[in-house]
Amino acid sequence: MAKVYISGVGITKFGRRKESLQTLMYEAYAHATTAQEPEFDAIFVGCMNPDEFVGDSNFATLIADHLGLYQTPSVRIDNAPASGSAAFEQAFFSVASGHYEKVLVLAGEKMSALPTSIATRILSKLIDKYERSTGATMPALAALVTRRYMHDYGLSREELALAAVKNHHNGTLNPYAQFQKEITVEDVLKSKMIADPLHLYDCASISDGACAVILTSSKTDVKVTGIGHATDFLSLQYRDSLTSFNATKVAAKRAYERAHRQPKDIDVAEVHDAFTILEIVNPEDLGFFKPGEGIAALIEGKTGLNGEIPINPSGGLKARGHPVGATGLAQICEIVWQLRGEAGKRQVPANIGLCHNIGGFVNNNIVTILESC
Amino acid sequence: MQASTCTCGKIVALNRELCPNCGKSMTAIELGNDVVVLTYTTLYTVSEGFNAPIFLVLVELEQGAKLLCECKNENDLEIGRKGKIVVENEKYYFVGNMK
Numbered sequence: 001m002a003k004v005y006i007s008g009v010g011i012t013k014f015g016r017r018k019e020s021l022q023t024l025m026y027e028a029y030a031h032a033t034t035a036q037e038p039e040f041d042a043i044f045v046g047c048m049n050p051d052e053f054v055g056d057s058n059f060a061t062l063i064a065d066h067l068g069l070y071q072t073p074s075v076r077i078d079n080a081p082a083s084g085s086a087a088f089e090q091a092f093f094s095v096a097s098g099h100y101e102k103v104l105v106l107a108g109e110k111m112s113a114l115p116t117s118i119a120t121r122i123l124s125k126l127i128d129k130y131e132r133s134t135g136a137t138m139p140a141l142a143a144l145v146t147r148r149y150m151h152d153y154g155l156s157r158e159e160l161a162l163a164a165v166k167n168h169h170n171g172t173l174n175p176y177a178q179f180q181k182e183i184t185v186e187d188v189l190k191s192k193m194i195a196d197p198l199h200l201y202d203c204a205s206i207s208d209g210a211c212a213v214i215l216t217s218s219k220t221d222v223k224v225t226g227i228g229h230a231t232d233f234l235s236l237q238y239r240d241s242l243t244s245f246n247a248t249k250v251a252a253k254r255a256y257e258r259a260h261r262q263p264k265d266i267d268v269a270e271v272h273d274a275f276t277i278l279e280i281v282n283p284e285d286l287g288f289f290k291p292g293e294g295i296a297a298l299i300e301g302k303t304g305l306n307g308e309i310p311i312n313p314s315g316g317l318k319a320r321g322h323p324v325g326a327t328g329l330a331q332i333c334e335i336v337w338q339l340r341g342e343a344g345k346r347q348v349p350a351n352i353g354l355c356h357n358i359g360g361f362v363n364n365n366i367v368t369i370l371e372s373c
Numbered sequence: 374m375q376a377s378t379c380t381c382g383k384i385v386a387l388n389r390e391l392c393p394n395c396g397k398s399m400t401a402i403e404l405g406n407d408v409v410v411l412t413y414t415t416l417y418t419v420s421e422g423f424n425a426p427i428f429l430v431l432v433e434l435e436q437g438a439k440l441l442c443e444c445k446n447e448n449d450l451e452i453g454r455k456g457k458i459v460v461e462n463e464k465y466y467f468v469g470n471m472k
Binding site: 116117118120121124130131132133134135136137139140143144145147148151192193194195196197198233234235236237238242 | 383385386387393394411412413414415416417418419420421422423427429431439440441442443452464
């Protein structure tokens with residue numbers, strides 16, 4: 001198997017953007033590439049639902065055409081909100097197999113053009129048909145998990161808000177983040193109630209944005225050392241645990257084994273905090289903390305920029321924004337910057353980084369480990 | 374209450390052909406409708422086509438099967454609350470027992 005390295009990475013500012021999705025992808029592509037860039041062997045486009053969000057299908061061809069990459073093979077990967085990391089994973093396989101030597105990964109979504117109720121309906125299709133017939137939305141399922149976690153581990157509503165406060169702080173240091181302002185616990189608790197006990201500021205935003213990453217078999221300073229991927233039952237009601245997610249545990253185990261690493265080896269992680277409860281549960285499922293200890297880790301600053309394992313230095317989905325298809329690749333970009341010492345004011349000391357991207361309601365998860373070399 | 378079991382030990386609410394755990398054919402069974410609330414939420418921001426608020430509960434049936442359904446009465450939203458599942462217009466609802 002060929003070794004796989006990352007060369008250029010690029011990202012757009014996330015938020016409510018006026019430009020088309022292909023224009024955003026071009027912007028990310030322009031950041032990731034140089035004028036001397038040779039041709040790519042293939043393009044992998046991570047995008048969850050351009051058909052419904054922007055009214056375009058055949059999107060892989062549209063992107064190859066828009067970028068002027070005439071005749072280049074191009075394929076779109078839809079893997080729910082794990083489309084970005086799934087496109088990265090498929091691109092990795094294509095280089096690791098020796099079939100290709102240099103490929104372009106693009107990922108993005110444009111969600112803000114539609115009213116929130118329609119965007120909510122589109123996102124609710126990620127949920128099992130019976131469960132969504134009850135009216136369940138993604139925040140509703142997250143609220144069910146949150147309520148049970150609070151009950152089982154004694155998490156208070158104020159403590160949960162600290163996850164949003166922390167990630168908004170990190171977002172103030174990230175020029176690409178949708179939200180670059182500090183918030184307080186009180187701001188979270190007085191924001192609109194979405195699904196009790198989750199308020200608006202507990203939920204990642206509807207956002208637009210795109211990312212680009214170049215994978216190559218030629219040695220660079222960042223190597224992809226392990227990718228793990230796992231699914232779980234589509235229905236929440238089929239699962240044994242409501243406070244831990246098996247798809248994260250299994251994906252992480254596979255990634256750690258392939259990278260020959262353990263949780264204690266990880267210096268920095270970007271995890272999928274689509275809802276504040278996930279900022280606590282994900283680090284537990286990734287093996288950084290024992291079940292229930294994610295609360296103390298958050299309160300004591302262990303997951304802050306100066307903590308023992310900084311989580312979401314970018315601001316995470318909460319502050320960077322969550323254009324669903326883009327998120328997994330945005331996490332890769334952040335970890336590459338952290339490993340290269342290019343993360344500016346949010347830089348942490350790091351040689352080994354981990355990305356954790358969730359598809360669906362925590363049932364199609366991908367964990368990627370990147371290392372300096 | 375309709376449910377499905379598998380020789381692998383998986384049991385799920387409602388009818389289902391293949392086991393989500395092992396892929397074998399499942400057997401349809403009937404469970405009693407006494408249930409207990411595992412967790413709940415009141416949903417205020419709903420999808421297009423639904424009316425807020427929606428009271429949702431995830432309940433545990435016999436043998437550990439779980440069901441997500443609506444709850445008729447806000448006062449029944451409590452972890453550990455015992456009650457029954459009733460069916461109206463082909464939809465399942467949780468109703469708490471008399472206290």
